[in-house]
Amino acid sequence: MSEQSGNAGATRDADAPDRSRRGFLRTSGLTAMGAMLGMTIPFERNLPAGLFPVALAQDTGLDLMAAKKGLVVLGNRPLNAETPAHLLDDDVTPYEKLFIRMNGLVPQTALDQDAAGWTLTIDGEVDTPLELTIEDLKSRFENVTRRLVIECGGNGRAFFQPGTSGNQWTVGAVGCPEWTGVRLADVLKEAGIKESAVYTGHYGNDAHLNGEEGKEVISRGVPIDKALQEDAIIAWEMNGEPLPALHGFPLRLIVPGYPASASQKYLNRIWIRDKEHDGAKMTGDSYRIPAYPVAPGTEVPEEDMVILMEMPVKSVITFPETGFEVKAGETAEVRGHAWCGKGDVAAMHVSLDFGQTWQEAELDPAPNRFAWQRWRANVTPPQHGYYEVWARATDQDGISQPPLSPVWNPRGYANNIQHRIALVAVA
Ligand SMILES: Nc1nc2c(c(=O)[nH]1)N[C@H]1C(S)=C(S)[C@@H](COP(=O)(O)O)O[C@H]1N2
Ligand SMILES: [Mo]
Numbered sequence: 114m115s116e117q118s119g120n121a122g123a124t125r126d127a128d129a130p131d132r133s134r135r136g137f138l139r140t141s142g143l144t145a146m147g148a149m150l151g152m153t154i155p156f157e158r159n160l161p162a163g164l165f166p167v168a169l170a171q172d173t174g175l176d177l178m179a180a181k182k183g184l185v186v187l188g189n190r191p192l193n194a195e196t197p198a199h200l201l202d203d204d205v206t207p208y209e210k211l212f213i214r215m216n217g218l219v220p221q222t223a224l225d226q227d228a229a230g231w232t233l234t235i236d237g238e239v240d241t242p243l244e245l246t247i248e249d250l251k252s253r254f255e256n257v258t259r260r261l262v263i264e265c266g267g268n269g270r271a272f273f274q275p276g277t278s279g280n281q282w283t284v285g286a287v288g289c290p291e292w293t294g295v296r297l298a299d300v301l302k303e304a305g306i307k308e309s310a311v312y313t314g315h316y317g318n319d320a321h322l323n324g325e326e327g328k329e330v331i332s333r334g335v336p337i338d339k340a341l342q343e344d345a346i347i348a349w350e351m352n353g354e355p356l357p358a359l360h361g362f363p364l365r366l367i368v369p370g371y372p373a374s375a376s377q378k379y380l381n382r383i384w385i386r387d388k389e390h391d392g393a394k395m396t397g398d399s400y401r402i403p404a405y406p407v408a409p410g411t412e413v414p415e416e417d418m419v420i421l422m423e424m425p426v427k428s429v430i431t432f433p434e435t436g437f438e439v440k441a442g443e444t445a446e447v448r449g450h451a452w453c454g455k456g457d458v459a460a461m462h463v464s465l466d467f468g469q470t471w472q473e474a475e476l477d478p479a480p481n482r483f484a485w486q487r488w489r490a491n492v493t494p495p496q497h498g499y500y501e502v503w504a505r506a507t508d509q510d511g512i513s514q515p516p517l518s519p520v521w522n523p524r525g526y527a528n529n530i531q532h533r534i535a536l537v538a539v540a
Pocket of ligand 2: 214264265266267372373374
């Protein structure tokens, strides 16, 4: 849907035969654009040639958001949208409820669901560079299906004080779909990782917002040891369907435990580097935090910023929705999910008295490593009035989510503040 930029320069004599795409749409029936919009366009004949309905343009993202009605759009160029906590209740996050984080524009190949000739190149510090089709991936490596959490490094940014620039994600830049693909490690081993390998560098074919052809939108990587663990996968399916356009069609990486920026969408190349990767948004202060705790608002010199790797332990309350009413003295179930960049979560607690006392929640084991874990607890508000449910997950090292934002950092990453919801007990 890049008609606006694509055809805008093609001026035509109004009387000349109309051979533009819009002309084609016209001659194939005036309702073609209307059909795409799902309604008639009463003044369609007034639409200047080359002008496409703005609602169909990728600029608005409206067409792409059609199935994701409950999400909160933070911006439309690039398109970013998060999921309200109460819509994250599913064990496996469906397409409709998965957050969207675009740094550029969805590539045309993804919009067209066109995977013809798609290849994935593995090159750099390898014995045998590979160029694999999707069929090669499917047939030459063991296929695996895993539930894996993806969480944006900036999830929770909105809770930092002072505020930091970037999308003001609250709690919903996270999800846990089921991905099908092959282990990244298997593919890398096939290529043969040289001693000199240090880091991966990931590439996709999404278009830069400024329209510059071939300009990198985002290209991140992970230490080679992380890439060689068995958890990361190169996926072509999400929840049993080909990857949707917004989530990386036809191939993407899922590197669980790390900020989702490492999980490159529209993946067509993995460059094995002999040094830390320096692609777009790998350097400067992107996805970096100070090497030492700083006071809120501190300006940190660039050389003191280190790459954000493992995401901290975290949880979300997905039921009930904030503001829920219960009867005083009666028991209500609260539930949600917990996850951690180190792997399994060790314990889950909830509080009904602003953190004075905590009760242990039931915590299910993960169906596989790096899937989120279901937790549930029964709470009983003793008398009528206003309560809050606070949720706190603890990792294997005994580290818990903080009640206030964790150590501040200039770009607002990795905020694992406890999630709170309001609970009203009526007499
Ligand atoms: N090609 C490409 N891959 C990308 C991005 C992108 O903009 N382009 N954004 C990254 C970031 S920052 C996040 S948080 C996740 C978001 O994945 P999702 O949109 O499928 O939820 O994709 C990552 N992979
Ligand atoms: Mo992200």
